[in-house]
Amino acid sequence: KQEVTQIPAALSVPEGENLVLNCSFTDSAIYNLQWFRQDPGKGLTSLLLIQSSQREQTSGRLNASLDKSSGRSTLYIAASQPGDSATYLCAVKGNTPLVFGKGTRLSVIA
Amino acid sequence: EAEVAQSPRYKITEKSQAVAFWCDPISGHATLYWYRQILGQGPELLVQFQDESVVDDSQLPKDRFSAERLKGVDSTLKIQPAELGDSAMYLCASSFTTATSTDTQYFGPGTRLTVL
Numbered sequence: 001k002q003e004v005t006q007i008p009a010a011l012s013v014p015e016g017e018n019l020v021l022n023c024s025f026t027d028s029a030i031y032n033l034q035w036f037r038q039d040p041g042k043g044l045t046s047l048l049l050i051q052s053s054q055r056e057q058t059s060g061r062l063n064a065s066l067d068k069s070s071g072r073s074t075l076y077i078a079a080s081q082p083g084d085s086a087t088y089l090c091a092v093k094g095n096t097p098l099v100f101g102k103g104t105r106l107s108v109i110a
Numbered sequence: 111e112a113e114v115a116q117s118p119r120y121k122i123t124e125k126s127q128a129v130a131f132w133c134d135p136i137s138g139h140a141t142l143y144w145y146r147q148i149l150g151q152g153p154e155l156l157v158q159f160q161d162e163s164v165v166d167d168s169q170l171p172k173d174r175f176s177a178e179r180l181k182g183v184d185s186t187l188k189i190q191p192a193e194l195g196d197s198a199m200y201l202c203a204s205s206f207t208t209a210t211s212t213d214t215q216y217f218g219p220g221t222r223l224t225v226l
Contacts, residue, residue, distance in 0.1 A: 004152070042219055043114075043201055043217040044201065045217070046215070089153075098215065100152025100154070101152050
C-alpha cells in the first residue's frame with residue numbers, strides 16, 4: 001500500500017528566505033507526482049505535476065524535483081513571500097487513486 | 111477560467127440527519143472525484159466516476175454514503191444518517207481524462223460539514 005510522508009509538518013521562515021519541502025513515498029511504481037497548495041478552509045490548487053519520466057518541473061519561483069528510484073520529491077520555493085503561507089500537499093498517482101501526504105504548513109513572516 | 115463548483119460551502123447538521131452535497135465539474139471533464147479530508151490530514155478518495163459510471167467506490171462507506179452522477183455531468187454525494195465522525199471537508203475534483211501520465215485534477219472549494 002502506497003504511503004506518502006511529508007517533512008516537516010510545519011515550517012516558519014522569514015520573508016525572502018529560500019526553502020525546501022520534502023515528500024517521500026514507499027512504492028516507486030508511480031505515474032506522476034503532484035504538488036498542491038491549500039489555503040485554510042479552501043480547496044486544493046495544483047502547483048506542479050511531474051511525470052514519472054521527468055526529473056523536475058518549474059513554475060515561477062517554484063521548482064519540484066522527483067527521484068523515483070529513491071521515492072523522494074522536493075518542492076523548492078525561492079524568495080518566499082507572506083502570500084506563500086499555506087499548506088503544501090504532495091500526492092502520488094500509481095495504479096491506485098491519488099495518495100496524499102498530510103501536508104506541510106508553511107508560514108512566511110514579514 | 112473554468113472552475114469546479116460545489117455547494118453548500120458550509121453545512122451544520124445534527125447526527126442522524128441526512129445531508130447532501132452538490133458538485134459541478136469543469137465543462138468537458140469526464141472524470142469526477144469525491145474526497146473527504148479530515149482536519150490535519152490529506153484528502154482520501156471516496157468515489158470516482160467516469161461519465162455516469164462508478165469506477166472506484168472501494169473507500170465509500172456504503173451503509174450510509176451514496177453518490178450519483180446521473181447524466182455524467184454534475185454529481186451529488188449524500189450521507190444518511192450523519193454521524194459525528196463524518197465532520198470533515200468534502201472536496202470534489204474533476205479531470206479531462208483518466209490518462210495516468212497526464213491527469214491533472216482540479217479541485218473545487220469544498221464543503222465543510224460539521225455534525226453536532
